[in-house]
Amino acid sequence: MAPTKKDAKEEKEAKLTPQQSADLIMDYLRKQNRPYSATDVSTNLKNRVSKAVAAKLLKDMHERKEIEGRAAGKQLVYHVIQDDADEADLEKLQEMDVETSRLKSATLELKAEEKDLRQTLRQEGAQVPLPELRVAVDTLRQEEAELSARLATLKHGEIKPISIKDREQINFEHRKWSRTAAARKKIRKELWAEIESHLGKEKAAETKEMLGLEF
Known part of the structure; x- marks a missing residue:
């Protein structure tokens, strides 16, 4: 009886020996050059090595000091x-990932604060106390400057990326959050236009000069 397509597929995907599995995992870690858990390794290898087997082999390889684990x-x-040098770069990359996530959260929080401020202006108009307005504007300007500086550091820092893939991801995140920062500048101008409509151009100009705004 001739072999079926199913038989051919099963033969092609024959179960790997422990050594073949270990070699496959080691080759994958070398190519990626970044930390992975047993679950990630198994998934990224399309389950050619099961999670349980990957966990055991990684543990054994670590105990034999063939790989690092943490x-x-x-x-x-x-x-x-x-x-x-590579270890330092790896840790820096992980720190940058954490910082990028923190900046995402901070940007979302600032956006929510701006939304609340605009809503307050619509409701209260010129009744917003000038001292409170000064504090709000100064705070937003300071946070915007810090955010832009940190994003610039991620983009132009002296840290050498671990791989092309990591560098592309960092550049993607930088472009994304740079656009967000630009959007916040636009919102700031719209917010001031809202204030101007309530105070009038002459009073708004005096307030703008008093606050030291330059847009």
């Missing part, structure tokens, strides 16, 4: 052994 939250992650 705790990351509630799970263990593994990566190829780095020299001192």
Whole structure:
């Protein structure tokens, strides 16, 4: 009886030996050059190595000092052994990922604050106390400057990316949040136009000069 397509597929995807699985995992870690958990390794290898097998092999390889391992939250992650320079770059990249996430959250919070301020202006008009307005504007300007500076650091820092893939991801995040910063500048101008409509041009000009605004 001739082999069926199913038989051919099963033969092609024959179960790997422990050594073949270990070699496959090591090759993957070398190519990616960044930390992965057993679950990530198994998933990214399309389950050619099961999660349980990957966890055991990674643990064994770590104990034999063939790879590095460390705790990351509630799970263990593994990566190829780095020299001192590469290890520093890897840690810097992880720090940048954390900082990017923090900047995302901070930007969303600032956007919500701006929305609340605009709503307050619509409701109260010229009744907003000038001291409160000064504090709100100064705070937003300071936070915007800090956000722009941190994004610029992520874009133009002296940290050498671990891989092309990581560099492209960082550049993508920078472009995305730079656009967000630009949008916030636009919102700030619209917000001032709202204030101007309530105060009148002459009073708004005096207030603008008093606050030291330059837009």
